[in-house]
Amino acid sequence: MQPDRVDPFYLKMPHVESGMTVGLFGGSFNPPHDGHVLVADIALRRLGLDQLWWMVTPGNPLKNRNHLAPLAERISLSQAITHDPRIKVTAFEQSLGQSYTARTLEKIRDRNRDIRFVWVMGADNLKNFHLWQDWQKIARTYPIAVIDRPGDTLSYLSSKMAKTFDYARVDEAHAASLAWRKAPAWTFIHGPRSPLSSTALRAQS
Numbered sequence: 001m002q003p004d005r006v007d008p009f010y011l012k013m014p015h016v017e018s019g020m021t022v023g024l025f026g027g028s029f030n031p032p033h034d035g036h037v038l039v040a041d042i043a044l045r046r047l048g049l050d051q052l053w054w055m056v057t058p059g060n061p062l063k064n065r066n067h068l069a070p071l072a073e074r075i076s077l078s079q080a081i082t083h084d085p086r087i088k089v090t091a092f093e094q095s096l097g098q099s100y101t102a103r104t105l106e107k108i109r110d111r112n113r114d115i116r117f118v119w120v121m122g123a124d125n126l127k128n129f130h131l132w133q134d135w136q137k138i139a140r141t142y143p144i145a146v147i148d149r150p151g152d153t154l155s156y157l158s159s160k161m162a163k164t165f166d167y168a169r170v171d172e173a174h175a176a177s178l179a180w181r182k183a184p185a186w187t188f189i190h191g192p193r194s195p196l197s198s199t200a201l202r203a204q205s
Contacts, residue, residue, distance in 0.1 A: 047145055
């Protein structure tokens with residue numbers, strides 16, 4: 001297979017069974033690293049998920065695409081470091097022909113009406129979440145779990161998202177109930193943190 005050609009398997013939404021709880025963990029993963037795996041593992045454990053979709057995006061509108069590795073490469077690297085069978089590496093967003101998370105989440109919901117989803121993101125993304133297209137719509141559509149990342153433990157206190165939806169915050173002691181709560185509902189989960197970042201890894205390569 002050509003290095004920039006994506007296996008059609010990854011362009012389909014992962015298979016789910018009725019009633020499952022699924023975490024949606026999206027990113028450019030450029031490259032993926034153990035910090036990402038740690039976020040996924042914490043989400044699976046603390047949220048009590050049946051699956052976590054590791055959604056490798058075609059591109060991030062808020063990031064420079066000049067340094068973006070081919071999608072097929074990022075998928076392959078993601079698959080290589082994720083060993084939990086509940087983690088489903090996917091790039092179905094490519095087949096939707098769009099790069100905005102809000103639209104992707106609408107498609108997911110429309111095709112999976114009997115699945116309970118939670119949007120999962122690292123705390124490093126929280127400070128810029130209000131720059132995402134239709135970010136308030138996202139927060140009112142899916143419960144959100146924010147996982148601690150080095151240097152960003154306190155970012156949720158000052159972020160626009162945290163201030164706007166302060167009333168909807170769920171204590172992390174009740175994180176396992178998040179998938180059953182009606183949005184807006186979000187929690188901040190503390191836990192082990194990895195100092196790795198994709199930006200730093202690219203600088204070393």
